[in-house]
Amino acid sequence: MAPPRSRSRSRSRLMVAAILMVAASLLVDACGGAGSGGGTKGGTPTSPAAHYQVSPLLKPSGHALGVVDAKTPWQYGIVETFTEEAGRAPDIREYYSSWGDDFDTEGNAFLWQHGQLPMMALVPTDAPLAGIAKGEDDAYIRKLADQIAAYDGPLALSFAGEMNGPWNSWGPEHTKPADFVASWKHVHDVFSARGVTNVIWVWTPHVVDSGTPAELRPYYPGDDYVDWVGLIGYYGPIDGAAxxxxxxxxxxxxADFSSKPVLIAETGVAESDQKEAHIRDLFQGAAKAGVIGLVWYDQRKDWPGGKQLMDWRISTSRGALAAFQVESARNSFGHSFKNG
Known part of the structure; x- marks a missing residue:
């Protein structure tokens, strides 16, 4: 029997050898193993989780049909109602989110799993755009970017929509076009720095008319910062009827300053004795213009800046509903983004 001191030395040598073997094994795994293209786990190659890439969705081959309202992504009733009335499920589900709100990862994933491209209109009601551009809200922007990046699906994102609308706190009566552009670019840059690859950036002005006469070019952030142009306009007492x-x-x-695909990001036809004709005109005109889709505001809502309650729903009459069903189908509106 060896002396106690000798046994102690033997145990020490064994422990050192074991440690060296473990360290060597870990080093081999970290380097990918001999002749391996990557680390292994249980014999299966592993790699960092890849973020969703929206590039295949940026130039859709068809006309999408969408629906918008103020409810959260989890409130799916608007989709079910629209599906029943329109005769098909919407391809886009747009909703509004206030500046400072968390991103609803599960709700947006629920929409995408059910075939709807989520579109979030981010509304900076109480956040001056000049301050956003200066980085005053960077903690929130970084948090939002990380939340969106962690969501395994695409998101169409509109920031400070209708920036040319005087009824908005970020509109021309309160904010300079340069501040809008600077804030848009800053938000975009922070998202890019955080590795966000699943956002479709949708620039959404209101159509130029008597109520929104401001020129749009000064508000455009540039093609490097925009994926889609999203126009907002309604068939009603102000915007027009054709x-x-x-x-x-x-x-x-x-078209003079951008060649990006155009989505009619928010529209509707007010109730009148011409509603059926206006619905037909909308779909026919949109198809002829080559837009990538239109998103219908299927709600009742006060006209901006006024007290008149307008009913934009497609179900206000049998004639309106029939016109919507027939013209959306006839003009090939209905394109699933699941198919690219």
């Missing part, structure tokens, strides 16, 4: 007067003039102006 695609040729409501959307076409603004489309022509935008």
């Amino acid at each position: 695609f040729s007067s409501l959307f076409s003039p603004t489309l022509h102006r935008i």
Whole structure:
């Protein structure tokens, strides 16, 4: 029997050898192993989780049909109602989110799993755009970017929409175009720095008309910062009653400084004895203009800056509903982003 001291030395040598073997094994794994293209776990190659890439969705081959309202992504009733009335499920589900709100990861994932591209209109009601541009809200922007990046799906994102609308606190009566552009670029840059690859950036002005006469070019952040142009306009007492007067003039102006795909990001037809004709005109005009889709505001709402309650729902009459069903199908509106 060896002396106690000798046994102690033997145990020490064994422990050192074991430690060296473990360290060597870890080093081999870290380097990918001999002849391996990456680390292994249980014999299966592993790699860092990849973020969702929206690039295949940026130039869709068809016309999408969407629906918008103020409810959260989890409030799915608007989608079910629209599906029943329109005769098909919407391809886009737009909703509003206030500046400072967390991103609803599960709710947006729920929409995407059910076939709807989530579109979030981020509304900076109480956040001056000049302050955003200076980095005053960077903690929130970084947090939001990280939350969106962790969501395994695409998100169409509109920031400070209708920036040319005087009824908005970030509109031309309160904010300079340069401040809007600077804030947009800053938010975009922070997202890029955080590695966000699943956002479709949608620039959403209101159509130029008597209520929103401001020129749009000064508000445009540039093609490097925009994926889609999203026009907002309604067939009603102010905007107009024909695609040729409501959307076409603004489309022509935008074509002078951007060639990005155009989505009608928010629209509707007010109740009147001409609603059926206006619905037909909308779909026919949108298809002819080559837009990538339109998003319908299927709600009742006061007109901006006024007290008149407007009913934009497609179900206000049998004729309106039939016109919507027939014209959306006839003009091939309905394109799932699940198919690219």
